[in-house]
Amino acid sequence: MRLSRYFIPTLKENPQEAQILSHRFMLRAGMIHQEAQGIYSWLPLGLRVLKKIENIIREEQNKAGALEVLMPTLQPADLWRESGRFDAYGKEMLRIKDRHERDLLYSPTNEEMITAIFRKFVRSYRDLPKMFYQINWKFRDEIRPRFGVMRGREFLMKDNYSFDLNYEDAVNAYDLMYKTYLKTFKRLGVKVIPTQADSGPIGGDLSHEFCILAETGETTLYYDPIYDTLGSDFDHKDISELKKYYAATDEKHKPGDAPIPEEQLSVARGTEVGHIFYFGTKYSEVMNAKIVNPKGEEVLAHMGSYGIGVSRLVGAIIDASHDDKGIIWPESVAPYRIGLINLRSGDANCDKVSNDIYTQLTNNNEEVLYDDRDQRLGVKLADMELIGLPWQLIIGPKGIAQNTVELKCRKTNESQELSLESALNHMTKNNARAA
Amino acid sequence: MRLSRYFIPTLKENPQEAQILSHRFMLRAGMIHQEAQGIYSWLPLGLRVLKKIENIIREEQNKAGALEVLMPTLQPADLWRESGRFDAYGKEMLRIKDRHERDLLYSPTNEEMITAIFRKFVRSYRDLPKMFYQINWKFRDEIRPRFGVMRGREFLMKDNYSFDLNYEDAVNAYDLMYKTYLKTFKRLGVKVIPTQADSGPIGGDLSHEFCILAETGETTLYYDPIYDTLGSDFDHKDISELKKYYAATDEKHKPGDAPIPEEQLSVARGTEVGHIFYFGTKYSEVMNAKIVNPKGEEVLAHMGSYGIGVSRLVGAIIDASHDDKGIIWPESVAPYRIGLINLRSGDANCDKVSNDIYTQLTNNNEEVLYDDRDQRLGVKLADMELIGLPWQLIIGPKGIAQNTVELKCRKTNESQELSLESALNHMTKNNARAA
Incomplete structure (x- = not known):
């Protein structure tokens, strides 16, 4: 591409509205243009990076056997009333009335819709396991959107949902995504730490956040220093071994929690870019998503969800890879x-x-x-x-x-x-x- | 892909809600799932077709030198107040209030936003010509959505906007897109007729609709039979020659309009899948989008817009290519x-x-x-x-x-x-x- 015919409106000065480094560089490099609080246009250079990240994520999802679908951004409220979340979700959910005064919403996530599709078409254990994912724009009406694409309102996310016959199969799906995430982030050229996250009332160890290490990260990570030495063998390790190594964000970490002495833990800043989560029969129960098992009995599907913040990653990669003069793109995502x-x-x-x-x-x-x-x-x-x-x-x-x-x-x-x-x-x- | 691991929920019976052939086949072939009136999820098979169409359109836009951007689906009302369209647009525009009671809308088209980006960053004739396009979801709150993806509310569209120094350059941009459209539709494996369309108060011959021939088409076309014989040489012809051949939809056609005898005209049904349009300084004037010409004077940018209905094309191609048993995909867009x-x-x-x-x-x-x-x-x-x-x-x-x-x-x-x-x-x- 000839720059004379292209469109990269660079800025010499740091824009005042940008508080963090990635936001400054994205505006200065002409990658995005703010249209409203937390809502951006992607200009040609920014869009190229976004698409490269999206494609790497898509390839790894496909390799894992997940099936790509695309759900609409606007969804009927009735579907969300089934799960109780239309009322429970709070003000981050953007509620809309159409010309016939019917309630719609701009989807912040898609457990309800994918469960409705699943229960309509899938009936037998023979059709399992199934994983559906999409890469699509979501909207969460943050009260104070900030940090550019890092905490925007309209944002691009990969969300995957797994359906399994029982707990054991669901753990297999979970582990497959755990490994897929390590491969994905490695290909994106960034170092991530998978931290144990709250899994809510279900308990267990089946919730992990994947955080990119960056000095300007939003949270502090405490982790086994083995993560610093695993290097590129990271994703070749046995999954059960990997999951043993301690890592937690400051929200979750309490001194003494780790199986190694506190002073031996590595401490670094990080930014969450992915989250994997097993939630059992939470949605299949309220939405009646049942399958017939080999004995001929109807049982509730076991589900998990697996997110990656695609547009957020553009900022997170910049925060992790730059110098005073500008951005340093990993080759795989360079525009x-x-x-x-x-x-x-x-x-x-x-x-x-x-x-x-x-x-x-x-x-x-x-x-x-x-x-x-x-x-x-x-x-x-x-x-x-x-x-x-x-x-x-x-x-x-x-x-x-x-x-x-x-x-x-x-x-x-x-x-x-x-x-x-x-x-x-x-x-x-x-x-x-x-x- | 092994079908045993895939997800194509085919239906044996014709779904009652589907009035037209493409809608029936898309539901029966498990390509889409209706979520609300005129709002669909794209299941794996349907999404593959949609992506193939999207990619062919993208490649031809890029070849023409158009620059890809991505504007947000939600946009601030203030921008649309500048052009007067926030009030004028009517009920098809979905108006939304966010948690702070600020007016937003779900973009039905993007003249305002792209003009605002242009006026902010482009100042000199040296930076022209410029064409920006995006492939993104739009929303139009049709009072009676029907015919599946042919007249949906949330729909995927390629919209391109050209900016030029003067009328002559704008005509060049227009002709470039005219040719690009012929190439694009040829690659998509469908036959289109470019019909002269109303260009509103500006007049002239700078508005064309591109219609796919299909027996179940939404409108009747009257056209010079030369279109039936041009075949694959269609896009190699000189553009000024091509534009001379008569073709019009029944809305526009009046007996005697054509330069050849009425009884010699071909008559066939067709469906609009693309529209190109020169609208001069309509938006640059109300939004003050000016550029400096070689004489150092500030002048208004001449603009055009160029749309292709991407999701609509999935249905239109099926309407044009099928038999009693099902769909017959052109190779280029087959899933x-x-x-x-x-x-x-x-x-x-x-x-x-x-x-x-x-x-x-x-x-x-x-x-x-x-x-x-x-x-x-x-x-x-x-x-x-x-x-x-x-x-x-x-x-x-x-x-x-x-x-x-x-x-x-x-x-x-x-x-x-x-x-x-x-x-x-x-x-x-x-x-x-x-x-």
């Missing part, structure tokens, strides 16, 4: 992989070399953002640092005279003068490694 | 390309051959729906006809004894007994031709 900078647009040589490289890379299916604008060198370099593409390929008159280009890695800040061929070769190698 | 039917699940030979073929095809990145259910032969065959995948590969004990499989083309109804190798080869060739 473009390569930023090609023509340091002197208008100079015939620079234009020719830059255009040639751009054509070559795009023909090669590389995702390239090409800064061909008639802009000052300082602006171009600062903008490219701010938007944080993994690789910068910098073309200037000095280099051209020596047949070299500058290849810079945004993450390490390392810069090399290379022949064009070597630079392209280098990036291809890195591409192969990342994939 | 799966191949339906593999194991006629006798449980038979060791049939299971082994079917499983092997399934593995081979999926390893080859073919999209295969494998009916491995323990079901009667008649049910399996009827279900496969109903859901309308382009190719059926039928495995039964008789064929296995003779080392053959049956390959059936859903569209032509032609069936061949072939060696497995020939069958696979045949489908690969057809794949190459379709791509």
